[in-house]
Amino acid sequence: xxxxxxxxxxxxxxxxxxxxxxxxxxxxxxxxxxxxxxxxxxxxxxxxxxxxxxxxxxxxxxxxxxxxxxxxxxxxxxxxxxxxxxxxxxxxxxxxxxxxxxxxxxxxxxxxxxxxxxxxxxxxxxxxxxxxxxxxxxxxxxxxxxxxxxxxxxxxxxxxxxxxxxxxxxxxxxxxxxxxxxxxxxxxxxxxxxxxxxxxxxxxxxxxxxxxxxxxxxxxxxxxxxxxxxxxxxxxxxxxxxxxxxxxxxxxxxxxxxxxxxxxxxxxxxxxxxxxxxxxxxxxxxxxxxxxxxxxxxxxxxxxxxxxxxxxxxxxxxxxxxxxxxxxxxxxxxxxxxxxxxxxxxxxxxxxxxxx
Ligand SMILES: Cc1ncc(COP(=O)(O)O)c(C=O)c1O
Numbered sequence: 001x002x003x004x005x006x007x008x009x010x011x012x013x014x015x016x017x018x019x020x021x022x023x024x025x026x027x028x029x030x031x032x033x034x035x036x037x038x039x040x041x042x043x044x045x046x047x048x049x050x051x052x053x054x055x056x057x058x059x060x061x062x063x064x065x066x067x068x069x070x071x072x073x074x075x076x077x078x079x080x081x082x083x084x085x086x087x088x089x090x091x092x093x094x095x096x097x098x099x100x101x102x103x104x105x106x107x108x109x110x111x112x113x114x115x116x117x118x119x120x121x122x123x124x125x126x127x128x129x130x131x132x133x134x135x136x137x138x139x140x141x142x143x144x145x146x147x148x149x150x151x152x153x154x155x156x157x158x159x160x161x162x163x164x165x166x167x168x169x170x171x172x173x174x175x176x177x178x179x180x181x182x183x184x185x186x187x188x189x190x191x192x193x194x195x196x197x198x199x200x201x202x203x204x205x206x207x208x209x210x211x212x213x214x215x216x217x218x219x220x221x222x223x224x225x226x227x228x229x230x231x232x233x234x235x236x237x238x239x240x241x242x243x244x245x246x247x248x249x250x251x252x253x254x255x256x257x258x259x260x261x262x263x264x265x266x267x268x269x270x271x272x273x274x275x276x277x278x279x280x281x282x283x284x285x286x287x288x289x290x291x292x293x294x295x296x297x298x299x300x301x302x303x304x305x306x307x308x309x310x311x312x313x314x315x316x317x318x319x320x321x322x323x324x325x326x327x328x329x330x331x332x333x334x335x336x337x338x339x340x341x342x343x344x345x346x347x348x349x350x351x352x353x354x355x356x
Contacts, residue, residue: 006114007049009038009122014054024132027170029304030140034127034166038119041148042109042160050119052126058161061150065157071147072199073102076303078138079124079166079355081131082343087124087355089141090341092117094260099143102196107156108145115162116143123164124355136171138341140304146199172305173218179234179298180217181283181315182208186225187233187255194255202236209235217314219300223283225255230280237300237308238262242329243289244296246275261301261337267349268336274329283315290320298322299330307334 014035022032033055040050065071075095080088096117100110120141124131131139143164147157185208188194193201205220212220219235232250233239238259241248247269252258269276289295298310309330312321339345340352 006112006118009118010049010051011122011126012051012053013126016054019129022168024137024168025134027132027134027137027168029169029172030142030167032168034130034139034168036123036126037166038123038162038164040115040119040162042162045158047109047112047115047162050115052119052123055165058148058163060148063150063152065147065149065151068152069147069154069157070198070200070203071106071108071157071160072144073099073106073108073146074142074144074197074199075099076197077141077143078169078303078341079131079141080138080342081128081133083133086343087128087131088341088343089120089124089353089355091260091264091351092120092353095143098197098258098260099145102198103145105193105196106198108147108160111145111162119143119162119164121355123166127166128356130166130168132168132170134170136174138169140167140169141165142167173308176309176311177218177300178216178312178314178319179219179221179310180212180215181221181231181313182212182223183228183316184208185220186228187220187222189225190254192254195252195257197257205236215314221313229282229284231283231286232256234298234300234308234310237302237305240265240297240299240301240329241281241286241295242297243285244294246277247329248277248279248281250280251278259302261303261306264337264349264351265301265307265333268333269329271348272332272336286313287315287320290322293323295320296323296325297328297330306338 017035036052037055038052041048077095145162148161149157149159222233224230300308307330312319
């Protein structure tokens with residue numbers, strides 16, 4: 001980890017807050033932005049003076065590499081306000097490390113850890129009035145880095161921008177979802193960029209997801225690119241499957257994002273005495289378990305939705321419905337993890353991070 005000391009962040013405050021225009025009792029996910037943003041340029045081989053400025057457009061040359069070669073990586077995290085008004089993050093150092101793992105894969109210069117952490121804290125302190133407090137809401141935080149250097153030559157940019165923007169957000173999905181097991185398209189491949197939060201990974205998902213939406217499914221269950229026989233992720237979430245009383249999730253790999261929610265759920269579940277298996281699980285096993293009645297639950301796990309329970313999945317033109325289980329693992333684990341995130345319970349794993 002870099003020990004570079006961050007220069008003092010220059011702060012220019014807005015003179016026109018837009019906070020009164022937002023209905024905090026009726027928040028969509030990720031639609032509104034706060035008053036300020038953090039921005040830092042990479043020029044001449046180094047990260048320059050970090051700044052916080054009023055939220056604003058960014059002007060780029062049409063030949064900027066981001067438009068042509070998609071050099072961009074991002075993170076997704078949330079800030080929570082507890083009943084005493086204290087502001088918390090959840091395992092932010094893991095996001096900091098992961099953005100650099102993503103950056104490295106996309107030939108983007110890594111960010112010194114302090115730029116990420118100090119920028120995040122300063123921005124959250126300034127915009128803390130924007131953190132919603134109603135049940136299930138939070139401030140979604142989006143750090144991202146993209147290639148801002150000019151030129152049509154297909155080579156890595158020599159200039160980048162690191163930005164942090166925030167969005168007061170309500171719940172992501174407020175109902176159970178129906179997923180289609182993907183048998184043709186792949187989200188990622190061996191040796192590819194699936195483990196990175198690179199913008200193009202998401203752009204590439206939109207078309208197969210749209211086809212699934214047209215058939216009445218909310219999202220796609222991604223399978224391995226070689227055989228399409230093994231279950232990997234659900235939309236932009238990791239996936240958990242409960243067969244009997246065992247919770248199963250695929251191991252992370254080149255193709256699967258190392259989700260922070262996923263690894264937290266694994267730890268919480270084990271700590272609660274739930275049998276957890278991190279192993280490959282095939283579509284065939286899922287179908288068989290559904291037929292015999294041992295398939296109890298499927299849920300997606302990720303920062304945005306936290307835990308997103310599934311009511312049915314489709315495969316080979318057939319739908320398989322999940323039973324309504326009492327005391328579901330999904331509800332139990334969602335409560336456990338959100339109680340830690342919102343400072344409603346003890347944090348025995350040391351995951352909460354106090355901002356102010
Ligand atoms: C492809 C993909 N998988 C899984 C996740 C869940 O990761 P996390 O729990 O760190 O948000 C995300 C979201 O970040 C994602 O984009």
